Amino acid sequence: MSEAVLRLEEVETYYGEIHALRGIGFEVREGQVVALLGANGAGKSTSLRTISGLVPARRGKVTFMGQDITRMAAHRIAQLGLVHVPEGRRIFKGMTIEENLDLGGFTVLDAEERRRRREAAYAMFPILAERRHRDSSLLSGGEQQMLAIARALMARPRLLLLDEPSMGLAPILVQEIMRTIRRLNEAGTTVLLVEQNARAALRLAHYGCVMETGRIVLAGEAAELRANEALTKAYLGA
């Protein structure tokens, strides 16, 4: 049995008075892709923000690699190798692609090592290499998503959180992003994937959790969830 890289227990998160997470718990094990699914406003992004420390939990516990990170500052969590690619990509527009990558490798002190990782990123996403000195705001939506992922990989994450990487992309690009995630996972990266596109996510994932109004209402092996037509219809609207 592989180790739990990430564990959430009875996690509750608020935005002021708004009770966005109402006690959620799940695990992500080494080498897995876990999909977090659900309709708009279910609390998927909030779960990721809670894990990465942007919106810390008010109650409950988040454990990463055996360490309690529930109340750790976001930058400290990132330094541990838990890297979150937020909803909407959030690339640094106005800075070049190369600078975006270097920022992803902020915790890498050795410039030579940063250069090597940049080259690895370019090899993986050749489209970025061609435009390395161009303003990142000139990239298309799909390219921006590639950059957001490449930037996260600069830190060599132990766990990668991806929030709707397929959002707003044409079907062909969605496939390409999904292939990229699979490749990353096969190369050993553990992934927690938030998706609206449940079918695509479950084809990729080992395990899935379905959220509804701040709770996990269904969880299981991805194959089971895929087979469970009634549930998929009810919860995923797919």
Added chain:
Amino acid sequence: MPLQEILLQQLANGLILGSFYALVALGYSMVYGVIKLLNFAHGDLYMVGAFAGFGCLSLFSGWLGAGWAGIVPSILLSMVAVGLLGVVIDRIAYRPLREAPKLSVLITALAVSMVLENTVLAFTGGQFTAFSTDLGFAGIDLGLVHVTYTQMVLVGTSIVLMVVLELFVSRTRYGRAMRAIAIDPDACRLMGIDVNRTIALTFFIGSALAAASGVLAGVYYGSINFFMGFLIGLKAFTAAVIGGIGNIPGAMLGGLLLGLLEAFGTQIPGIGGQWKDVFVFAFLILFLVFRPTGILGKPEVERM
């Protein structure tokens, strides 16, 4: 004096004045760029810097003399002390308000400015303090215009500081982090960047540059007072806006331009020394009508 000499003389004056403005404008612009705060207390750090430099020089002059041997360490010590003061101000006055409405932070900045001015007022009794040095008037003659070595060192020091800053911001890890925080602080935290520490560093550098400018101005004009930061704060703000606020080369350019404008403005009949500030601020208003983002400021580029 023939016209040519007058122009040359004002060019020298303008460059000196402009480099003082530019050094102060840099801190203004950096802090604004990173946390979108118009730090009204910034001009007062220039004033505190001048006093700190004066204090150091008084201590050192018996031992190192009041020439450059005493002035240089005074500048460096003043930069460190005022840099730390900037960090402390950020920590106790601004950081608790990071999520607060902008207006609360602006009012806090005004309060910080008053605290600094009144503290120095209390210690000096509002008197002008003579900042005397042993720097003579030796220099070189260009036609009828005499440029002293002191003037050259002042401008040279400012230029070196600006170049070092520009290299730091464009080439180093923390320089990149500063620019990234200006764009998206939360995304920076996700990259492992300690945002508060980077902001503190911004305050340190900006305040240290203001202090350097303050000591240099004290050395140049020979007198300092608790109120000297007020007008230069406004001018530096003007310079930063003309250059494109948040933009470092813009702040340098804006500062130099403002200094030159002011120097040449005094020579225009009907303006003279009395009206030079009106002239400068009128220029700012006109300039903003035609180029609201400043010389080097870019309109926001957005693409989804």
